[in-house]
Amino acid sequence: MKMLVVCSDFPYPADHGGRVDTWGRIKVLAELGWKIHLLVCGKQMPSKEEMDTVYNYVEEITLCDRRSKLADLLHVIPMQVQSRSELSNVELAGDYDYVLLEGDYVYPVLQNPKIKHDTVILRVHNDEAVYFKALANSTKNVVHKMYYHMESRKFTILQKKMLEKVDKYLFISSKEFESFRKQHPAAKSLFLPPPVTKVNFEASDFRSKHVVFIGSLFMPNNREAIQWYLEHIHPLMLKEPDYKFIIAGNSRKQSLSWLDSYNLKNVIVHDTPKSLDEIYRSGYLFVNPMQNGAGVKLKTIEAIQNGLPVISTSIGYEGTGLVDNEHIMVADRPEQFYGKIKQLFDDPQRAKSLLESSQSFLRTHYNHKEVLKTYMQSLNVSYPVKQVL
Structure with missing residues (x-):
């Protein structure tokens, strides 16, 4: 079984929320026996050590340049998405059983000729239209506020385009999942909690x-x-x-x-x-x-x-x-x-x-592994009896 995982940011080190979720899922997919090809279109180039760590779980890594320019602000597509338009031209092997999009930002990969839309699953990290509106409310910088409001409106349009091409959704938020399911009952959607990253939980001594x-x-x-x-x-x-x-x-x-x-x-x-x-x-x-x-x-x-x-x-x-x-x-x-x-x-x-x-x-x-395994089985994926651990 072969999966292409498409990210807007290199997933390691897992030093903020989006990376924690994506990196945990990559490790779970590897444990379930998937052969993973990773495609990343982000700003920061990973170090050799970071690449080596990720290669412990994936077979192949392809890095793609993110190119931002001022003219992207005038595009109907959100700037966060338009700056990753090179994803549509990246050379890919193809023949993937499934393609996992880690968020809306990597939407341009759907234009790549090697991607079959019926294999695509979208991991919804945020309702981006709501998220950017929230950022606009948070910032005091007038220019940033205008930008966030503009991106919010563009993501509202993009989400409708996404629905025309993708019918499989994995939500990190139970609240956003329930809302989506009521509006789009025909989509194959599920609440997939974020991965629990620790085998053994810590316990405070409550002294400080x-x-x-x-x-x-x-x-x-x-x-x-x-x-x-x-x-x-x-x-x-x-x-x-x-x-x-x-x-x-x-x-x-x-x-x-x-x-x-x-x-x-x-x-x-x-x-x-x-x-x-x-x-x-x-x-x-x-x-x-x-x-x-x-x-x-x-x-x-x-x-x-x-x-x-x-x-x-x-x-x-x-x-x-x-x-x-x-x-x-x-x-x-x-x-x-x-x-x-x-x-x-x-x-x-x-x-x-x-x-x-x-x-x-x-x-x-929050048993990420079992929920993800069950979801993939619902898509007619069969796992070997002996899993790769």
């Missing part, structure tokens, strides 16, 4: 008083989340003995001057850390105070796997299936958010119980 946020620091919706916390929650938390707010993420070498207008007492920032393990290990709980977004915020799932109970806004946990006050704590107003943190700080046993419940939920409901 560190509140942790980990997310891409170059993304406007993550910046907005951090700013909301620093403005509304952090001043209240400074009353707590030994409290610290730990921020970590990849800045892509962009300035962090957007933090300068806030009180950064007891704030520690890890810009593009090589490892997140010690940061998770040092934490008491994880906060996801996102105000705008779409799809599943994998930072919430990653935090639970890494041993931290989560307090989130409604946006920060939507589409995960997690239940408020059973697996996670949810609050949208600042006074409620602060109250939830204080509650867990004052009651380590409650924090431990919440973490254990959420980890149990992931073990039961």
Whole structure:
């Protein structure tokens, strides 16, 4: 069985949400016995070491140039998609049993003569029209706001074009899956939860008083989340003995001057850390105070796997299936958010119980391998009795 996986970004290292999902799936497909050819059209060239790691799971890697130009803004296709138009011309071997598109950005590959549309499966990471509208709401930069609104409208049109060519969909968000299924019942769609990346989950000792946020620091919706916390929650938390707010993420070498207008007492920032393990290990709980977004915020799932109970806004946990006050704590107003943190700080046993419940939920409901295997079998794919492990 042979599968072409098409990505808009090299999937390794898995240092942000999209890569975590894609990289985990590549490993699962390899375990299921698929021969994988990987086609990537992104900005950054992987190192030899990164390529070698990926070659442990795939047979072939093809890299394609992403070419952005100002004129792409005038195209009816979203700029994120138009800049990857070279995918339509890449030399491919063909004869793939299935082609897995990792998101809408790689739409141009559907124009490639070696791609048969009846073999195509789309992994929906976000409702991109909703996602770009959310980015527009998050940014204060007027030019960026205009760009995000423009991309949002273009993705609405693109999604209709996609429906004409693709009838197989795997949603990362249960919420977006349910909405899509009601509108398009004839499509072969399924909620495929993100892969659980740890064999053994971690467990906090709940001794520190560190509140942790980990997310891409170059993304406007993550910046907005951090700013909301620093403005509304952090001043209240400074009353707590030994409290610290730990921020970590990849800045892509962009300035962090957007933090300068806030009180950064007891704030520690890890810009593009090589490892997140010690940061998770040092934490008491994880906060996801996102105000705008779409799809599943994998930072919430990653935090639970890494041993931290989560307090989130409604946006920060939507589409995960997690239940408020059973697996996670949810609050949208600042006074409620602060109250939830204080509650867990004052009651380590409650924090431990919440973490254990959420980890149990992931073990039961986030079996990426079995759900993906069952879905492929529904497409008349038969697996050998002895799987490649």
